[in-house]
Each structure stands twice: as C-alpha cells, then as structure tokens.
Amino acid sequence: MPSTTPAPCAPDDVRRIACIGAGVIGGGWAAHFLARGYDVTAWDPAPDAEPKLRRLVAAAWPALERIGLAAGASPDRLTVAPTLAEAVADADFVQESAPEKLELKRSLLARLAAATRPGVVIASSTSGYPMTDMQTEAAGPDDAGRLVVGHPFNPPYLIPLVEVVGGERTDRAAVEWAARFYDLAGKSVITMDRELPGFIANRLQEALWREALHMVAAGEATVEDIDASITEGPGLRWAFMGPCLTFALAGGEGGMAHMLDHFGPSLKSPWTRLAAPELDPALRDAMVDGCAAAAGGRTYADLVAERDQGVIDVLRATGRLGGPR
Amino acid sequence: MPSTTPAPCAPDDVRRIACIGAGVIGGGWAAHFLARGYDVTAWDPAPDAEPKLRRLVAAAWPALERIGLAAGASPDRLTVAPTLAEAVADADFVQESAPEKLELKRSLLARLAAATRPGVVIASSTSGYPMTDMQTEAAGPDDAGRLVVGHPFNPPYLIPLVEVVGGERTDRAAVEWAARFYDLAGKSVITMDRELPGFIANRLQEALWREALHMVAAGEATVEDIDASITEGPGLRWAFMGPCLTFALAGGEGGMAHMLDHFGPSLKSPWTRLAAPELDPALRDAMVDGCAAAAGGRTYADLVAERDQGVIDVLRATGRLGGPR
Numbered sequence: 001m002p003s004t005t006p007a008p009c010a011p012d013d014v015r016r017i018a019c020i021g022a023g024v025i026g027g028g029w030a031a032h033f034l035a036r037g038y039d040v041t042a043w044d045p046a047p048d049a050e051p052k053l054r055r056l057v058a059a060a061w062p063a064l065e066r067i068g069l070a071a072g073a074s075p076d077r078l079t080v081a082p083t084l085a086e087a088v089a090d091a092d093f094v095q096e097s098a099p100e101k102l103e104l105k106r107s108l109l110a111r112l113a114a115a116t117r118p119g120v121v122i123a124s125s126t127s128g129y130p131m132t133d134m135q136t137e138a139a140g141p142d143d144a145g146r147l148v149v150g151h152p153f154n155p156p157y158l159i160p161l162v163e164v165v166g167g168e169r170t171d172r173a174a175v176e177w178a179a180r181f182y183d184l185a186g187k188s189v190i191t192m193d194r195e196l197p198g199f200i201a202n203r204l205q206e207a208l209w210r211e212a213l214h215m216v217a218a219g220e221a222t223v224e225d226i227d228a229s230i231t232e233g234p235g236l237r238w239a240f241m242g243p244c245l246t247f248a249l250a251g252g253e254g255g256m257a258h259m260l261d262h263f264g265p266s267l268k269s270p271w272t273r274l275a276a277p278e279l280d281p282a283l284r285d286a287m288v289d290g291c292a293a294a295a296g297g298r299t300y301a302d303l304v305a306e307r308d309q310g311v312i313d314v315l316r317a318t319g320r321l322g323g324p325r
Numbered sequence: 326m327p328s329t330t331p332a333p334c335a336p337d338d339v340r341r342i343a344c345i346g347a348g349v350i351g352g353g354w355a356a357h358f359l360a361r362g363y364d365v366t367a368w369d370p371a372p373d374a375e376p377k378l379r380r381l382v383a384a385a386w387p388a389l390e391r392i393g394l395a396a397g398a399s400p401d402r403l404t405v406a407p408t409l410a411e412a413v414a415d416a417d418f419v420q421e422s423a424p425e426k427l428e429l430k431r432s433l434l435a436r437l438a439a440a441t442r443p444g445v446v447i448a449s450s451t452s453g454y455p456m457t458d459m460q461t462e463a464a465g466p467d468d469a470g471r472l473v474v475g476h477p478f479n480p481p482y483l484i485p486l487v488e489v490v491g492g493e494r495t496d497r498a499a500v501e502w503a504a505r506f507y508d509l510a511g512k513s514v515i516t517m518d519r520e521l522p523g524f525i526a527n528r529l530q531e532a533l534w535r536e537a538l539h540m541v542a543a544g545e546a547t548v549e550d551i552d553a554s555i556t557e558g559p560g561l562r563w564a565f566m567g568p569c570l571t572f573a574l575a576g577g578e579g580g581m582a583h584m585l586d587h588f589g590p591s592l593k594s595p596w597t598r599l600a601a602p603e604l605d606p607a608l609r610d611a612m613v614d615g616c617a618a619a620a621g622g623r624t625y626a627d628l629v630a631e632r633d634q635g636v637i638d639v640l641r642a643t644g645r646l647g648g649p650r
Contacts, residue, residue, distance in 0.1 A: 024575070153558045154575055161558035188557040190550050200546045201554035204533045209568055211532040221525045225515050227567020229526035232513040233478045233486035235567070238560030242552020243534055250349070250479055317642030 008119045009092050011181035015039055018091035020084065020112060022049045025125050025156060026097030027056035032157035033095075034078055035061075036185050037070030041079045043087035050080045060157050067158075088116045093181060095150065097125040105129060106137045113143035121174050121181070123150030123164075127202055130195040131167030138169070145171035148178045151199055152187075160188035163199040204243075333444045334417050336506035340364055343416035345409065345437060347374045350450050350481060351422030352381035357482035358420075359403055360386075361510050362395030366404045368412035375405045385482050392483075413441045418506060420475065422450040430459045438468035446499050446506070448475030448489075452527055455520040456492030463494070470496035473503045476524055477512075485513035488524040529568075 015038065019030045022044035030040045030053065042053055057075050064073075081087035088094055094116060098108050105126060112122050124134060124147070131149050138144035148166050153159035162182045166175040179191045190200060198206060215221040221229075237246050248256040340363065344355045347369035355365045355378065367378055382400050389398075406412035413419055419441060423433050430451060437447050449459060449472070456474050463469035473491050478484035487507045491500040504516045515525060523531060540546040546554075562571050573581040 159558055159561055161554060163554070188553065190553055190557075192546070192550070194545055196540070196545050199554075200540065200550055201558040203536050203540065204551065204554065205559045205568065207532040207536040208529045209572065211528050212568055215521070215525065215528065220519055220521050221517070223569045225517070225525055226529065227569050228513065228515055229486060229488070229524075229529065230563050230567045231565055232515075233484055233526040234530045235560070235563030235565075236484055238555050239564035240556055240560075242555045242560070243530065243537060244548045244552050247534065 008117050011177055011184050014092040014181060014184075016041060016091050018043070018081075018088045018094045018116075019097065020044075020087060020094060020108070021097035021099070021125075022046075022053040022056075022080075023097065023099075024056070025152065025154060026095070027053045028060070028154065028156035029095045029097060029125070029152065030078060031057045031060040031064065031155075033185065034075055035064040035069050035073050035157060037073045038185075039077045039079070041081050041087045041091065043081045043084050053080065054078070060155065064157060084111060085115045088112060088120075091116060091120060094120060094122040095125060096122060100127060100129075102129055102133065105134045109134055109147055110137035110139065110143065113138050113147065118142060119146060121146045121148060121177050123148050123178055125150065125152055125156075127151060128198045130197060131165065131170055132195055133167075135167045135169050141169065141171075144169035146174040148174050149199070150178055150182060151202075153201065160186075161190065161201060162187040163190050163192060163201065165192035165195055165199065167195065333442050336502055337509050339417040339506060339509075341366060341416050343368070343406075343413040343419045343441075344422065345369075345412060345419060345433070346422035346424070346450075347371075347378040347381075347405075348422065348424075349381070349479060350477065351420070352378045353385070353479060353481035354420045354422060354450070354477065355403060356382045356385040356389065356480075358510065359400055360389040360394050360398050360482060362398045363510075364402045364404070366406050366412045366416065368406045368409050378405065379403070385480065389482060409436060410440045413437060413445075416441060416445060419445060419447040420450060421447060425452060425454075427454055427458060430454060431462045434459055434472055435462035435464065435468065438463050438472065443467060444471065446471045446473060446502050448473050448503055450475065450477055450481075452476060453523045455522060456490065456495055457520055458492075460492045460494050466494065466496075469494035471499040473499050474524070475503055475507060476527075478526065485511075486515065486526060487512040488515050488517060488526065490517035490520055490524065492520065 017033045017038050017040050019026050019033070019040055019042045022030065022042045026042070026044065030042050033040050034057065042049075044050075044053070046052075054075075057078060061075055094112055096105075096108060096112060098104055105124060109122065109124060116122065119142075124131065126134065126149055129149075131147055135144045135147045138147060144167075148164060148170055151163040153161050164175060164179045164182065166172065175191065179189045182189045192199065196203070212221075212226045215226065216223060234243075234246070241249075244256070247259055250259050342358045342363050342365050344351050344358070344365055344367040347355065347367045351367070351369065355367050358365050359382065367374075369375075369378070371377075379400075382403060386400055419437055421430075421433060421437060423429055430449060434447065434449060441447065444467075449456070451459065451474055454474075456472055460469045460472045463472060469492075473489060473495055476488040478486050489500060489504045489507065491497065500516065504514045507514045517524065521528070537546075537551045540551065541548060559568075559571070566574075569581070572584055575584050
C-alpha cells in the first residue's frame with residue numbers, strides 16, 4: 001500500500017510511549033521503555049492494575065540497573081492514566097498488551113487508532129494473531145495502516161527479540177517505522193514479510209512444547225526430565241547459536257550439506273508426535289504438579305529473580321551486553 | 326531382569342575407557358574422558374581416523390584447560406589401537422560412537438560384548454535407536470545385559486547431558502552403573518525408565534527442527550530468522566531454565582495452572598505443522614545455502630571455537646562451572 005500515514009515523529013524523536021494493558025507483558029514493556037529513558041503512560045481497566053504494575057517495575061528495576069540504564073531513566077517517569085484516551089493522548093508510540101482474545105484485540109485496536117494522534121504507530125504484543133485478523137474494525141486506511149504486530153518475549157525488559165509484521169491493511173512504512181523504533185529502543189528485531197500465525201519463535205517453541213506435553217501425557221518423561229534435557233543439552237547452545245547452525249555443526253566439516261544428506265532419512269523416524277495432545281485434566285494436573293516439583297519450594301518471585309539474573313549473565317557471557325545503549 | 330553380570334570394577338575405579346568410533350562424537354567423548362583424567366584407547370576403521378582424532382582433541386584442549394582439567398589429565402594419555410579387540414582388551418568401560426546405521430550398531434555391539442572382559446558396561450552414543458533394537462545379536466544374557474544407551478550432545482566434552490536407558494535384555498544394574506559412572510565423569514545424567522525412540526532431548530529438538538524446515542520450505546522464514554528467533558528469544562532462557570518452567574512463568578503468579586487454563590485452548594491453533602516435510606533438493610539447498618549465509622564467511626573451525634567458548638561462558642555465567650570437578 002502507498003504510505004498515507006506519515007508518523008508524527010521520527011523513531012529517534014519518540015519521547016512518550018503508551019502501554020495499554022499492564023499485566024506481565026504490558027508491565028514488562030513499561031519497565032523496558034522506562035529503563036531506556038522514555039516517559040511511559042500506562043492504562044489497564046483492572047481495578048488493582050496500578051499497584052501491580054508498580055510492583056512489577058520495582059521488581060525489574062535492580063536487574064535493569066545492573067545491565068545499565070539510559071541517561072535520565074527512572075521508574076518515576078511512569079504515569080498511570082485513568083482512561084484509554086488520556087493514556088494515548090500525547091503518545092508518540094503505543095504498545096498494546098491486552099489479553100489474547102481476538103474480539104477484544106479488534107475493538108481495542110480500533111479504539112486506540114481513533115484516540116491517538118494521526119500517524120502514531122500502534123503495535124500489538126499478540127503472541128499469535130495475524131494483524132489482518134485484528135485490524136478489521138479500524139475505521140479507515142489512516143487507522144488500519146499504522147497497526148502492526150510487535151511481538152515480544154517474556155520478560156520484555158530482558159529478552160531482546162521482537163517480531164514485527166503488518167497485516168493486509170498495514171502501511172509498509174508503519175512496519176519499517178516500528179522496526180527502526182524497536183531497534184533504537186534496544187530490541188533485536190525480526191521483520192517478517194509474510195503473516196504467519198504464531199510468527200516464528202512461537203511456532204518453534206510451540207512444536208517443542210507440544211512434544212513435551214505428549215511425553216508427559218504418555219508417562220514417558222517427567223517435567224523435570226524435559227527441562228533438564230534442554231538446560232543441560234541443546235539449550236546451552238541455543239542461547240547463542242540457533243538450531244540451524246547448531247545442526248550444521250553436527251555435520252562436522254561437511255556442515256549442513258553432510259548433515260542433511262546423512263541424517264535426512266531419519267527425519268522420517270517417529271521421533272515426534274504430530275497432533276496436539278488432548279489437554280485433559282490428568283495432563284493438566286501432571287504439568288502443574290511437575291512444575292511445582294521442579295520449582296522445589298522456590299516462590300514465583302524467587303524464580304523471576306533467578307530467571308532475570310540468568311538472562312543477564314547469559315547475555316553478558318555471550319557478548320551481548322557491551323554496556324548501556 | 327536379575328543382575329547376572331556384575332561389572333569388573335566400581336564406577337569410581339574406572340581407569341581406562343575405550344572409544345569405539347572416532348568421528349565428531351566419538352572424538353568428542355575421547356576429549357572429554359582425557360580431560361577428566363582417564364586413559365583412553367580409541368579405535369576407528371577409517372584410514373585417516375588417527376590424525377583426525379588427534380586434531381579434534383588438540384582443538385578441544387584449550388577449551389578444556391579453560392574449564393579446568395582433572396589432575397594428571399593429558400592428551401598424551403590417548404592411544405589409538407589397530408584393532409577393535411586391542412582397543413577394548415583392558416577397558417573398564419566402552420563408549421561406542423559408530424555411524425547411525427542399525428545393522429552396523431547391531432553387529433558392532435555384539436562384537437564389543439564378545440571382546441571385552443565379562444561385566445564391562447558398553448554404552449552406545451546412538452542418537453535415537455532403542456537398545457532393544459540394537460542388542461539383538463549379542464550372544465547371551467551376559468553380553469546383552471551390559472549394553473546400554475549413553476546418548477551425549479555435541480560436543481560431548483562441553484555439553485553435560487547424557488541420556489541413559491537400557492533395552493529389554495539390559496540388566497538394570499548396568500543402567501545404574503552407567504548412570505553413576507557418567508555422573509562421576511562430570512556429566513549430567515537423565516536415566517530413562519522407558520525406551521522412547523529419540524529419547525527426550527532429541528524428540529524435543531526434532532519437533533522444533535521439523536517446524537523450522539517447514540517454514541524454510543514454505544518461504545515463510547529464512548534460516549537466519551529462525552536462528553535469531555531462538556538466540557535472541559527463547560534460547561536465552563533455555564540455557565538455564567527449561568521450557569516447562571519457562572512456560573510456567575508465562576502464567577505470572579498463577580504459574581503453570583494459569584498458563585494452561587488460560588492459554589490451553591490456543592494449543593489447538595495451527596501454529597505448527599505436524600508431519601515431516603519432504604526433504605526435496607530445493608529444501609535441502611535452501612537449508613545449506615541459508616546456513617552458509619548465516620556463517621557469513623566463518624569457517625567450521627571458527628564456528629567450533631565460537632561455540633565452545635560460548636558454551637563455557639554460558640556454563641560459567643549460569644553457575645555451572647564452580648571449578649574443576
């Protein structure tokens with residue numbers, strides 16, 4: 001589509017960001033943007049949203065200090081607005097992180113486009129809906145054209161990846177603007193040319209996750225076995241070398257060519273199940289109990305702190321923390 | 326089965342290990358065992374096996390020095406034997422890492438059991454065959470009973486995981502002996518009670534890998550996108566927290582229960598493909614070319630060195646390198 005909706009400011013002139021939805025993901029985005037030195041205005045209709053959000057930001061802040069804050073960054077630059085309209089009124093960019101319900105996303109994105117200044121790019125944190133399916137209620141090309149997917153990973157204040165992709169009605173310039181903005185805001189961006197339900201990383205981890213659920217459902221492996229099989233094995237490589245290049249190394253000096261020519265036939269081996277398992281109560285409980293056992297008395301806060309420190313350590317260890325950007 | 330084949334020595338009395346097959350995996354095992362202070366005798370029928378093996382050990386050694394060698398460890402304690410019989414004659418443990426061909430594994434494991442001292446445990450590095458299918462040619466219970474799977478990850482001298490499982494004819498005591506021995510030899514062991522083709526970690530990474538192949542085949546993502554989507558995203562967590570516990574955190578304070586109750590229905594979303602793709606020449610070439618592009622001029626040796634240093638850094642960063650064991 002032709003560019004009909006120039007953004008009101010360049011990606012490097014963004015000062016104020018609206019975070020719509022302030023749960024684990026929306027709050028994590030708020031923490032990230034605050035740490036990068038932006039003003040953040042949040043809005044969430046839940047009655048206890050503000051204290052929860054401020055607790056989340058406070059819990060994340062020590063980790064963010066350790067990896068380095070932008071000049072002037074402060075949790076005090078977080079405002080919680082009483083209405084959606086007030087939250088986005090002077091926003092240069094909007095990050096929507098509402099619950100994963102298609103109807104809700106549709107109406108919310110249309111309301112956001114109507115309430116923001118013309119041209120402001122609005123990104124959805126959806127973990128899987130194509131933007132084409134979410135932008136159906138946006139009023140016209142000026143509204144629909146600046147709706148993009150900006151899909152983060154948890155926690156958004158530490159995991160660099162953001163997947164950026166537009167829908168059929170999205171202006172290509174809005175996709176490019178968002179990719180550039182996220183890059184400036186310290187994220188690692190994958191811009192997708194085609195819509196794909198689940199995008200890239202979620203499709204990959206969902207495939208692994210389904211196989212894990214099957215193994216637990218069949219009593220073939222415990223949650224603990226599954227987690228250890230990743231953290232003590234392939235997970236150690238995947239923190240810094242992806243599955244394709246990792247498999248290429250398995251081909252020795254012959255690389256991926258040798259790997260595929262040699263091991264290609266074993267692709268047909270029955271190593272994975274292919275349909276999603278029935279998530280019956282027994283499987284649900286086995287997963288819940290298995291995770292409780294794996295946590296071994298550590299609270300949610302303990303695990304979050306452990307995860308955060310772990311990600312920082314891995315990022316630093318693999319040369320991805322040169323200092324504050 | 327009752328224990329009919331006591332090992333000739335306790336796991337902590339092992340001094341000499343035979344590595345049968347000296348390619349990437351067998352050579353990697355040799356480097357690991359040498360670094361842990363064992364004598365290693367290798368055998369491989371390939372004419373150029375010895376220089377290749379010694380190059381592999383020499384290339385691995387600096388990394389092994391950095392993470393700390395056992396007292397007395399030396400690459401000079403590697404012997405290459407001219408025959409299989411001489412390689413295993415005085416071995417206290419045998420690690421078989423021959424090519425992944427079932428008929429070859431069957432006859433080789435039978436020969437190894439016949440040539441070793443009675444009771445010596447023989448482990449196969451197979452990446453997926455159940456031991457029940459591999460132990461069919463072993464002469465009797467004393468031979469078949471001490472054949473186990475000991476499946477490592479590449480490179481075996483850095484990635485801790487070993488999956489240990491027996492076949493129908495395997496003595497339970499041999500499985501326990503192997504698990505204890507690997508633990509003493511510095512590995513992280515998952516002992517499986519049930520045979521499962523592909524074991525645990527390979528089933529999981531194979532599911533992810535198939536989805537990656539589908540996306541490349543359909544032109545939906547590049548190899549570079551796929552690798553970045555893991556290393557910049559979920560891979561950063563999987564180096565120290567497995568997929569189950571990671572997903573539990575996605576449920577916020579409600580943990581896995583909230584995650585499954587809330588996101589369970591999206592399991593039915595069409596986020597992954599379910600059958601293995603046809604590995605046609607176009608897909609093969611797309612993967613080969615994509616990996617070459619991802620390597621960006623780095624040689625195989627560059628990538629191995631980078632991977633090794635990366636694993637060390639991640640291990641150290643996540644507290645798994647307290648010092649030499």
